[in-house]
Amino acid sequence: MSNTQLTRDDSAATTSQPKAVWAVAFASVVAFMGIGLVDPILKPIGEQLNATPSQVSLLFTSYMAVTGVAMLVTGVISSRFGAKKTLLAGLAIIIVFAALAGMSGSIGEIIGFRAGWGLGNALFIATALATIVGAATGGVAKAIILYEAALGIGIATGPLLGGVLGGISWRGPFFGVSVLMAVAFIAIVVLLPELPKAAHPTSITAPFKALRHKGLLTVSITALLYNFGFFTLLAFTPFPLDMGTYAIGFIFCGWGILLAVSSVFLAPKLQARFGSLPMMALSLALFAIDLAVMGMFTEHKIVLIVGVVIAGAFLGVNNTLITEAVMISAPVERSTASAAYSFVRFGGGAAAPWVAGKLGEHNMSLPFWLGAAFTAAAVAVLFLGRSALAHIDDHDPAPHSIEEAQAVTVGD
Structure with missing residues (x-):
């Protein structure tokens, strides 16, 4: 049996965890809400603050850019101050900057405060899995499944919360995250x-040295390319959909639910039957086709809605498999591999x-075509580097220690 699959007894062990584990899992759910939280309020923010789609999309860009760069120092910080202090520092930063974003009076202020939010997010998510592993009972594999479930729930509920609170005011989702x-x-x-x-203590240069290993570099570049498609879907699709906050929230909630289900339940079964590399390549190829279809029929809202929702299945499978691949793709500490991977992919x-917002101001179909091209390129990179990843199904993907267990998130 694959070490990522759980029997009924394993499932019971996964749900019977100390309160500390559930506290971190709850915080993880809220942290991952931040990824899709702003989806339903992108258009209202643009309309009320007189911002173009490309300007509004910078809410994602500033958030992800700072998160990626900060990943390089999270290991340095957590190894010196401990996991609990690092988690609390990340949460405190998110609380402050999410509230400040809700009080903003201009698009520039929101972009800046989302950048600060990204710093807190990096400190938190880079430590959450390690903390869950350290506090959980029943083994590391079960802790990883629990973490993946928290990730999926957060991604699914983020757009829903954003839609409900955004229906009251575009400021609502920001204040909601701060309170949670x-x-x-x-x-x-x-x-x-x-x-x-x-x-x-972890060295700040360790992630750069880790990228010398072809397997890790291959996975990282693959993720960089398909993330272009992922965030085109996430950040741009609300504009051609041109629907209300509630509708956008429910659509992306459906996407998140399918992502969560496929990540936790479908991916391990497909991995056990067909292997990690074939399923990663297939899921990315299907996602590229999905984006291309959305590019061909951008004027048809039903096609966009279906395209968004089914993308969750492809991305969920890929996210779980690529997370495991990162953990065993190079002979370095897995926390170091995670930091290097996250820095590149973000x-x-x-x-x-x-880029999607800028192109969409001229032609609504172009962002989807570009996202499809980048995702197809990710499949090509994975194929070219397959020899360096041929071993990934021969090893236990679970981290061996608390220090090595670092989160490798969506878009995860």
């Missing part, structure tokens, strides 16, 4: 004990929203 993160902050203070620090996440 404050609750998570208190829960972690009360329920999470201090965890041991890393035996050896480049695609940061660039795509602005």
Whole structure:
């Protein structure tokens, strides 16, 4: 049986966890809400603050760019100050900057505060999985499944919360996250004990050295390219859909639910039957085709809606498999591999929203075609580097220690 699959007894062990684990899992759900939270309010923000689609898309760009760069120092910080302090610092930063974004009076202010939010997000998500692994019972594999479930729930509920609160005011989702993160902050203070620090402080140069390994570099470039398609879908599609906040929220909630289900339940079964590399390549190829169809029929809202929702299945499978691949793609500490991978891949996440918004101001179909081309290029990179990743199904993908267990998120 694949070590990512759970029996009924395993499932019971996964759900029977200490309160500290559930506190971090809850905070993880809220953190991942931030990815799709602003989807339903992109158009209202643009209309009320007189901003173009490319300007509004910078809410994603500033958030992802800072998150990616900050990933390089999260290991340095957590290895010196400990996981609990790092988690709390990340949550505190998100609380402050999410509230400031809600009080903003211009698009420039929101973009800047989303950048600060990205710093807090990096500190939190880069430490959350390590903390869950350290506090969980029943083994590392079950902790990873729990973390993936939290990720999926957060991605699914983010657009829904954004739609409900955004229906009241575009400021609502920002204040909502700030309040929820404050609750998570208190829960972690009360329920999470201090965890041991890393035996050896992490070097800031370690992630760059890790990218010398072809397997890790291949996976990282693959993620950079398909993230271009991922964030084109996420940040641009609300504009051609041109629907209300509730409708956009429910559409992307459907996408998130399918992503969560395929990530936790479908991906392990497909991996066990067909192998990681073939399924990663297939899921990315199907996502590229999906984007191309959306490009061909951009004027048909039903096609865009269906395209968004089914993309969740392709991305969910790929996210889980590529997460595991990162953890075993190079002979370095997995926290270091995670930091290097996250730094590279967030480049695609940061660039795509602005480029898509700029192209969409001239032709609504172009962003989808470009996203499809980048995602197809990701499949080509994966194929060319397959020899360096041929071993990934021969190893246990689970981290061996708390220090090595670092989150590799969507878009994850």
